[in-house]
Amino acid sequence: NAGVTQTPKFQVLKTGQSMTLQCAQDMNHNSMYWYRQDPGMGLRLIYYSASEGTTDKGEVPNGYNVSRLNKREFSLRLESAAPSQTSVYFCASSDESSYNSPLHFGNGTRLTVT
Amino acid sequence: QKEVEQNSGPLSVPEGAIASLNCTYSDRGSQSFFWYRQYSGKSPELIMFIYSNGDKEDGRFTAQLNKASQYVSLLIRDSQPSDSATYLCAVIRYGNNRLAFGKGNQVVVIP
Numbered sequence: 001n002a003g004v005t006q007t008p009k010f011q012v013l014k015t016g017q018s019m020t021l022q023c024a025q026d027m028n029h030n031s032m033y034w035y036r037q038d039p040g041m042g043l044r045l046i047y048y049s050a051s052e053g054t055t056d057k058g059e060v061p062n063g064y065n066v067s068r069l070n071k072r073e074f075s076l077r078l079e080s081a082a083p084s085q086t087s088v089y090f091c092a093s094s095d096e097s098s099y100n101s102p103l104h105f106g107n108g109t110r111l112t113v114t
Numbered sequence: 115q116k117e118v119e120q121n122s123g124p125l126s127v128p129e130g131a132i133a134s135l136n137c138t139y140s141d142r143g144s145q146s147f148f149w150y151r152q153y154s155g156k157s158p159e160l161i162m163f164i165y166s167n168g169d170k171e172d173g174r175f176t177a178q179l180n181k182a183s184q185y186v187s188l189l190i191r192d193s194q195p196s197d198s199a200t201y202l203c204a205v206i207r208y209g210n211n212r213l214a215f216g217k218g219n220q221v222v223v224i225p
Binding site: 033035040041042043044045048058090102103105106107108 | 148150156157158159160163202204212213214215216217218
């Protein structure tokens with residue numbers, strides 16, 4: 001049981017380049033999330049998807065787009081990367097059948113934009 | 115006011131002592147409260163959740179919730195070097211679909 005799988009683990013981009021971070025979960029969870037984590041800032045929600053076909057903005061959505069491809073997959077796209085997007089990105093999923101459902105996190109993607 | 119605040123700086127505790135972490139939240143509608151542990155370079159992992167006022171114990175961990183005062187705390191008894199990590203407090207309002215995290219508190223257990 002893989003849980004939440006993120007790719008890639010590391011990425012270096014130049015300013016203006018684009019890329020897509022991939023995330024897949026095999027726990028049959030309805031909800032999926034993208035967070036970024038910066039030193040001293042904690043985890044901040046970028047986008048989330050409560051179910052297949054729906055997405056909503058979180059706390060820091062600017063500069064990002066997402067796609068909930070199916071129940072398993074939720075991708076995050078940077079159309080034109082900026083140095084301010086240098087961060088560690090975490091994908092997570094949860095079973096929203098109960099509000100006590102914990103988040104299950106992927107291993108993270110460490111992104112550097114130069 | 116931040117939605118979830120963890121204001122304490124790094125906490126150093128000797129091995130075997132009790133580590134105490136506090137978290138306050140601003141939304142009185144918050145209904146579930148979580149503590150995650152994150153080792154350096156790793157992803158967060160859930161260690162406790164609580165939704166009723168009072169104490170909840172799980173092994174060496176105790177979560178305490180006081181909704182009237184809007185705070186939740188985590189006690190780590192008999193602290194071990196393996197407890198050295200950052201502890202993240204998170205809260206959610208039922209039906210919100212959005213877990214709000216505090217910035218985290220670093221705990222260092224000194225052998």
